[in-house]
Amino acid sequence: xxxxxxxxxxxxxxxxxxxxxxxxxxxxxxxxxxxxxxxxxxxxxxxxxxxxxxxxxxxxxxxxxxxxxxxxxxxxxxxxxxxxxxxxxxxxxxxxxxxxxxxxxxxxxxxxxxxxxxxxxxxxxxxxxxxxxxxxxxxxxxxxxxxxxxxxxxxxxxxxxxxxxxxxxxxxxxxxxxxxxxxxxxxxxxxxxxxxxxxxxxxxxxxxxxxxxxxxxxxxxxxxxxxxxxxxxxxxxxxxxxxxxxxxxxxxxxxxxxxxxxxxxxxxxxxxxxxxxxxxxxxxxxxxxxxxxxxxxxxxxxxxxxxxxxxxxxxxxxxxxxxxxxxxxxxxxxxxxxxxxxxxxxxxxxxxxxxxxx
Amino acid sequence: xxxxxxxxxxxxxxxxxxxxxxxxxxxxxxxxxxxxxxxxxxxxxxxxxxxxxxxxxxxxxxxxxxxxxxxxxxxxxxxxxxxxxxxxxxxxxxxxxxxxxxxxxxxxxxxxxxxxxxxxxxxxxxxxxxxxxxxxxxxxxxxxxxxxxxxxxxxxxxxxxxxxxxxxxxxxxxxxxxxxxxxxxxxxxxxxxxxxxxxxxxxxxxxxxxxxxxxxxxxxxxxxxxxxxxxxxxxxxxxxxxxxxxxxxxxxxxxxxxxxxxxxxxxxxxxxxxxxxxxxxxxxxxxxxxxxx
Amino acid sequence: xxxxxxxxxxxxxxxxxxxxxxxxxxxxxxxxxxxxxxxxxxxxxxxxxxxxxxxxxxxxxxxxxxxxxxxxxxxxxxxxxxxxxxxxxxxxxxxxxxxxxxxxxxxxxxxxxxxxxxxxxxxxxxxxxxxxxxxxxxxxxxxxxxxxxxxxxxxxxxxxxxxxxxxxxxxxxxxxxxxxxxxxxxxxxxxxxxxxxxxxxxxxxxxxxxxxxxxxxxxxxxxxxxxxxxxxxxxxxxxxxxxxxxxxxxxxxxxxxxxxxxxxxxxxxxxxxxx
Numbered sequence: 001x002x003x004x005x006x007x008x009x010x011x012x013x014x015x016x017x018x019x020x021x022x023x024x025x026x027x028x029x030x031x032x033x034x035x036x037x038x039x040x041x042x043x044x045x046x047x048x049x050x051x052x053x054x055x056x057x058x059x060x061x062x063x064x065x066x067x068x069x070x071x072x073x074x075x076x077x078x079x080x081x082x083x084x085x086x087x088x089x090x091x092x093x094x095x096x097x098x099x100x101x102x103x104x105x106x107x108x109x110x111x112x113x114x115x116x117x118x119x120x121x122x123x124x125x126x127x128x129x130x131x132x133x134x135x136x137x138x139x140x141x142x143x144x145x146x147x148x149x150x151x152x153x154x155x156x157x158x159x160x161x162x163x164x165x166x167x168x169x170x171x172x173x174x175x176x177x178x179x180x181x182x183x184x185x186x187x188x189x190x191x192x193x194x195x196x197x198x199x200x201x202x203x204x205x206x207x208x209x210x211x212x213x214x215x216x217x218x219x220x221x222x223x224x225x226x227x228x229x230x231x232x233x234x235x236x237x238x239x240x241x242x243x244x245x246x247x248x249x250x251x252x253x254x255x256x257x258x259x260x261x262x263x264x265x266x267x268x269x270x271x272x273x274x275x276x277x278x279x280x281x282x283x284x285x286x287x288x289x290x291x292x293x294x295x296x297x298x299x300x301x302x303x304x305x306x307x308x309x310x311x312x313x314x315x316x317x318x319x320x321x322x323x324x325x326x327x328x329x330x331x332x333x334x335x336x337x338x339x340x341x342x343x344x345x346x347x348x349x350x351x352x353x354x355x356x357x358x
Numbered sequence: 359x360x361x362x363x364x365x366x367x368x369x370x371x372x373x374x375x376x377x378x379x380x381x382x383x384x385x386x387x388x389x390x391x392x393x394x395x396x397x398x399x400x401x402x403x404x405x406x407x408x409x410x411x412x413x414x415x416x417x418x419x420x421x422x423x424x425x426x427x428x429x430x431x432x433x434x435x436x437x438x439x440x441x442x443x444x445x446x447x448x449x450x451x452x453x454x455x456x457x458x459x460x461x462x463x464x465x466x467x468x469x470x471x472x473x474x475x476x477x478x479x480x481x482x483x484x485x486x487x488x489x490x491x492x493x494x495x496x497x498x499x500x501x502x503x504x505x506x507x508x509x510x511x512x513x514x515x516x517x518x519x520x521x522x523x524x525x526x527x528x529x530x531x532x533x534x535x536x537x538x539x540x541x542x543x544x545x546x547x548x549x550x551x552x553x554x555x556x557x558x559x560x561x562x563x564x565x566x567x568x569x570x571x572x573x574x575x576x577x578x579x580x581x582x583x584x585x586x587x588x589x590x591x592x593x594x595x596x597x598x599x600x601x602x603x604x605x606x607x608x609x610x611x612x613x614x615x616x617x618x619x620x621x622x623x624x625x626x627x628x629x630x631x632x633x634x635x636x637x638x639x640x641x642x643x644x645x646x647x648x649x650x651x
Numbered sequence: 652x653x654x655x656x657x658x659x660x661x662x663x664x665x666x667x668x669x670x671x672x673x674x675x676x677x678x679x680x681x682x683x684x685x686x687x688x689x690x691x692x693x694x695x696x697x698x699x700x701x702x703x704x705x706x707x708x709x710x711x712x713x714x715x716x717x718x719x720x721x722x723x724x725x726x727x728x729x730x731x732x733x734x735x736x737x738x739x740x741x742x743x744x745x746x747x748x749x750x751x752x753x754x755x756x757x758x759x760x761x762x763x764x765x766x767x768x769x770x771x772x773x774x775x776x777x778x779x780x781x782x783x784x785x786x787x788x789x790x791x792x793x794x795x796x797x798x799x800x801x802x803x804x805x806x807x808x809x810x811x812x813x814x815x816x817x818x819x820x821x822x823x824x825x826x827x828x829x830x831x832x833x834x835x836x837x838x839x840x841x842x843x844x845x846x847x848x849x850x851x852x853x854x855x856x857x858x859x860x861x862x863x864x865x866x867x868x869x870x871x872x873x874x875x876x877x878x879x880x881x882x883x884x885x886x887x888x889x890x891x892x893x894x895x896x897x898x899x900x901x902x903x904x905x906x907x908x909x910x911x912x913x914x915x916x917x918x919x920x921x922x923x924x925x926x
């Protein structure tokens with residue numbers, strides 16, 4: 001099944017001048033494609049260009065180079081108010097002097113839609129976000145979560161082709177944020193509108209997205225579904241940014257069938273899947289701390305410290321003759337003492353090998 | 359910036375720029391120009407270069423057309439001293455009160471801030487007039503002092519330098535209070551506690567923590583009191599009498615009675631120079647304070 | 652202990668601020684026409700005199716001495732109001748457009764404007780006053796209400812601009828972006844979002860301009876002609892000619908009126924801050 005292409009960004013470049021007069025590229029040749037109904041997340045640390053990209057789509061920033069097409073039409077030079085795209089702002093940007101209903105109906109109001117139609121649409125939008133009956137309130141009288149929903153209702157009322165969300169959950173507390181993640185995802189399914197969602201929170205990205213685009217210093221590091229990003233990071237940056245991880249320098253010693261044998265500094269070896277590997281290459285082995293099993297396995301090491309983390313325990317282990325790694329294991333009654341020698345292992349299928357040397 | 363943006367920008371800026379250019383910048387430049395023109399015989403000017411306007415003030419004069427008189431420098435020094443005294447008194451009065459207001463509960467704070475700002479809005483001339491009534495030989499203060507037996511005959515309070523200082527302090531107090539309060543209000547109470555916790559005595563805490571941190575407010579308040587005080591002629595006019603002649607009065611006389619506009623302009627330029635000098639000193643102080651804070 | 656000393660000091664401070672005002676108000680009801688500083692019973696004569704009503708406590712001869720002509724006073728009040736209303740409108744428009752330009756655009760001359768903005772406020776009044784006087788006489792513009800309005804607008808524009816800037820700085824720039832994002836063009840956004848959000852700053856700036864204009868003495872002193880005296884100038888002249896009981900009544904009315912306006916303004920602002 002192939003969904004039709006909605007948004008197509010090619011070679012987007014945007015330069016800014018710092019107060020010191022230097023110029024740097026907030027976007028440095030970004031390509032991005034979004035299909036109809038797709039939930040795409042732009043993920044990266046602050047300053048990576050994700051917000052600039054979002055603002056360029058909305059029309060608040062003009063690109064210096066490159067082109068943005070929506071439904072095949074070039075958007076360049078089109079002011080924000082003439083783009084069929086709406087935004088949920090990080091600060092929500094609710095108009096404080098208008099009621100909730102007027103806020104939500106604003107897009108229809110400025111289009112000159114008749115009052116009756118407006119009221120019906122506003123009621124429907126408020127219903128969709130679970131705020132039916134709160135139309136007469138002022139934004140100041142709402143809780144943070146409610147404001148978030150109003151911002152959402154306001155942005156969907158005009159039925160945009162694409163909804164842009166700029167870290168919309170960052171102001172909410174942890175519990176509410178998790179609840180809203182699910183609600184947003186549900187809403188997106190029901191509406192069938194494509195979402196471009198900006199966040200620096202990798203958990204949020206993994207939970208909600210159909211596809212994650214990891215940005216770094218104005219460039220796309222990797223664009224792939226969440227599982228792929230987590231299991232098969234293409235670069236060291238992606239591996240470290242998404243979840244906790246162990247990066248071990250390794251050399252491909254030999255291939256036998258579907259298995260490759262990697263040697264670690266210090267002489268210990270590790271099995272991995274062989275797909276695409278050539279013997280003799282210097283690579284990086286990516287091991288998730290949760291994938292490492294304790295007690296059995298080929299690797300030997302000494303426990304440095306063990307920290308209690310609730311359901312899990314966080315261990316630091318010095319591999320024999322080599323690097324230190326983190327292991328997350330279920331908490332058990334028996335606490336190994338620091339200094340204990342341990343055996344560790346990892347399912348070869350869960351060991352990811354990056355071509356990039358450490 | 360797009361062409362459209364540029365149009366919006368100059369739509370906003372154009373009229374106000376034109377207005378201020380004509381009615382603010384040009385008048386200022388005219389003063390500078392007049393200060394080096396020759397005074398005419400019956401008021402007015404002759405369009406010829408003339409440096410004795412300044413010579414009269416600073417000590418070079420031909421002794422024929424223009425005579426150097428030290429009295430101008432004396433008046434200038436007196437105005438400066440008066441302005442500085444006003445600044446220091448305002449500071450001494452406002453500093454403790456600003457702390458007092460800052461430590462009030464939120465509800466009361468608004469009320470007292472309001473009470474401090476309110477007299478500022480009552481007409482300046484009326485507020486000065488009140489002191490005329492209080493300080494007159496037969497005025498309220500003398501009446502009260504006589505009645506209580508503290509003095510046996512009326513004091514000469516009015517038309518003294520002290521009366522002028524009193525009037526200045528009275529009308530400029532709110533100017534000092536507001537920036538001071540702003541600085542003191544943002545002072546983090548934890549810093550004072552930390553200083554005490556680390557063993558500093560209250561006066562040490564004040565000198566080493568509180569005062570340096572409120573210095574920007576002190577500087578800002580001092581500047582906005584000093585500037586209007588140094589050229590003021592209304593207060594000396596009403597409360598100062600003939601002995602209390604200040605630079606402001608001197609300038610006013612040149613324009614409205616003596617009609618020597620070039621000399622008045624030269625005096626005004628000197629006042630501007632004094633103000634600029636004070637601003638520069640204050641600005642460097644503030645920068646240092648900002649660096650330390 | 653330290654606290655109570657501070658409280659005492661603060662009480663003294665407030666007494667210093669307010670006693671002079673109450674002294675005027677008190678004297679304005681004193682019936683003694685010769686020496687108004689010696690209490691001689693309560694009277695409303697001075698107020699009645701001001702309003703052109705009868706003055707039962709004074710005989711005809713005294714009346715002529717102690718009551719100056721009411722028409723002159725009313726003319727000064729009228730001049731002040733005309734000046735204040737015109738300068739408020741003009742300086743509010745100028746100040747607001749300047750504030751908007753500075754907040755919304757980046758341009759090379761910007762530091763010049765932000766610095767120059769403080770100039771009319773930071774400069775000694777007397778310098779601006781004589782500068783305007785020289786300028787108007789050089790271009791041959793006769794001193795009148797017009798010159799007062801032009802002169803006052805130069806510094807009132809700065810006051811309005813700073814007040815509006817403070818409000819603009821507190822606004823979320825995303826509000827205007829949100830409006831554009833939802834389909835409103837620049838003019839609609841200004842009308843429906845920027846202006847309503849700016850209103851408290853605008854009202855505050857206009858009120859400040861009005862109050863300062865009504866009260867301005869030094870600059871107006873140099874640029875008001877004989878036929879165009881404002882209220883403060885007129886009172887200044889009266890005081891210079893000698894203290895008369897009538898002044899107390901005028902002063903009292905001014906104190907009450909200006910405080911009423913100021914209190915209204917501060918109250919409005921507090922209310923808007925809360926909502």
